[in-house]
Amino acid sequence: MGTRGLAVLLLAAVLLQALLPASEAEGLVRIALKKRHIDRNSRVAASLSGREEGQHHLIGGANTLRSEEEGDIVSLKNYMNAQYFGEIGVGTPPQKFTVIFDTGSSNLWVPSAKCYFSIACYLHARYKAGASSTYKKNGKPAAIQYGTGSIAGYFSEDSVTVGDLVVKDQEFIEATKEPGEGGEIIFGGMDPKHYVGEHTYVPVTQKGYWQFDMGDVLVGGKSTGFCAGGCAAIADSGTSLLAGPTAIITEINEKIGAAGVVSQECKTIVSQYGQQILDLLLAETQPKKVCSQVGLCTFDGTRGVSAGIRSVVDDEPVKSNGLHTDPMCSACEMAVVWMQNQLAQNKTQDLILDYVNQLCNRLPSPMGESAVDCASLGSMPDIEFTISGKKFALKPEEYILKVGEGAAAQCISGFTAMDIPPPRGPLWILGDVFMGPYHTVFDYGKLRVGFAKAA
Structure with a gap:
């Protein structure tokens, strides 16, 4: 597996709750991943910034799992260097579906034969309950809202096959409405050929999302x-890009030359309140109280930038009280973070105000994608994430997605903005852009996630 490969290991996998006893070597279940290069035509067909509606999702508990043969190998594919999916079977005899092995989701769903009015259903295999001898009716309604896209349908129960492993009476959703290098997923252990050195482990703080x-x-x-005092993060193989707080993504955009959106609210903050904010910070006013003291926020304490953006870990949209979604308040909060950072680097006040004004021109696009100059990759900086005290660096060729070749090539930033307010945020979603270069271990038995450089 190459440096951009993905090797996801579930030591006591979410999917696997009961395996027949076997030796460590014999008990591994391997699912191979393959690579499909991104191209301009396929880019039109999908959103790179989250979970695409057209793929099905696999995660969730199992009642009983048996293997007639150890060492199962199932071919997986890489979609646009951004998502990894493979084949499972649902029912008896098995009806085949390609699914995303999504560590950031807790549900398994496939399109239903009763999905009549969504075009996406007609582009994929559909589950026919009447064709399965092991189908059990449930009927409870279901609806899931992802960061991008949603599905709705109802729960059913049937046997689910992964390789030669069979999960009996697995609950899943019949959806009736759908608005790098290859690698390997290994269940039950890990293969040292896929990583270099030792893993750095960090405890899981939110079991439902590998947070x-x-x-x-x-x-x-x-x-x-912004995250010097700590942020939450989720290792999510069902998200294509790296999603993080707008304040940091804007700084990254500025450093890599990504096209952004000019924010007039941000520019107004700098021109009318910039010096006042700086004076308060120099007077050692608590940063979280600065925006309320200048009259731009009506509360003491950061509520999170753009808090109205729907969270991928919530089923309901964030409730607004009319305060923390105010664009002037949000712009002030970002400016405080940026100014704090520049003051820590001993920059002069004039340089700080000029820098923040430049950042106002680099706010992430609401559409999620930010274009960059392919010829500038050599001058772009490494981006480092601190996990359990260790820095994990991404090089430009790892966080920039390239569309096409030669003079027709286009490059897209692998970073997208997503703001989750406290207490759940600030939150990062470390999607496939991060999990490609870093071998990722999901240790369900010890409730921890581990990272090592991919081999």
Whole structure:
């Protein structure tokens, strides 16, 4: 597996709750991953910034799992260098479906034969309950809202086959409405051929989403400051890009030359309140109280930038009280973070105000994608994530997605903005862009996630 490969290991996998006893070597279940290069035509067909509606999702508990043969190998494919999916069977005899092995989701769903009004259903295999001898009716309604896209349908129960492993009476959703290098997923152990050195482990803080605590994010070796006191993060194989707080993504955009959106609210903050904010910070006013003291926020304490964006870990949209979604308040909060960071680097006040004004021109696109100059990859900085005290760096060729070849090539930033308010946020989603270069271990038995450089 190459450096951009993905090797996801579930030591006591979410999917596997009961395996027949076997030796460590014999008990491994391997699912091979293959690579399909991204191209301009396929780019039109999918959103790179989250879970695409057209793929099905696999995760969730199992009642009983048996293997008639050890060492099963099932071919998986890489979709646009951004998602990994493979084949499972549902029912008896098995009806074949390609699914995303999504560590950031807790549900298994496939399109239903009763999905009549969504075009996406007609582009995929559909589950026919009447064709399965092991089908059991459930009927409970279901609806899932992802970061991008959603599905709705109802629960059913049937046998689910992964390789030669069979899960009996597995609950899943029949959806009736759908609005790098290859690698390997290994169940039950890990293969040292896929990684270099030792893994760095971090405890899981939110079991439903493989969530853990993450430290500072550095751009070109310099702290962005925003997560210096800690941020939450999720290792999510069902998300294509790296999603993080707008304040940090804007700084990354500025450093890599990504096209952004000009924010007039941000520019107004700098021109009318910039000096006042700086004076308060120099007077050692608590940063979280600065925006309320200048009259731009009506509360003491950061509620999170753009808090109205729907969370991928919530089923319901964030409730707004009319305060923390105010664009002027949000812009002020970002400006405070940026100014704090520059003050820590002993920059002059004039340089700080000029820098923040430049960042106002680099806010992430609401569409999720930010274009960059392919010819500038050599001058772009490494982006480092601090996990359990260790820095994990991404090189430009790892966080920039290239569409096409030669003079027709286009490059897209692998970073997208997503703001989750406290207490759940600030939150990072470390998707396939991160999990490609880093061998990832999901240790269900010890409730921890481990990372090592992919081999």
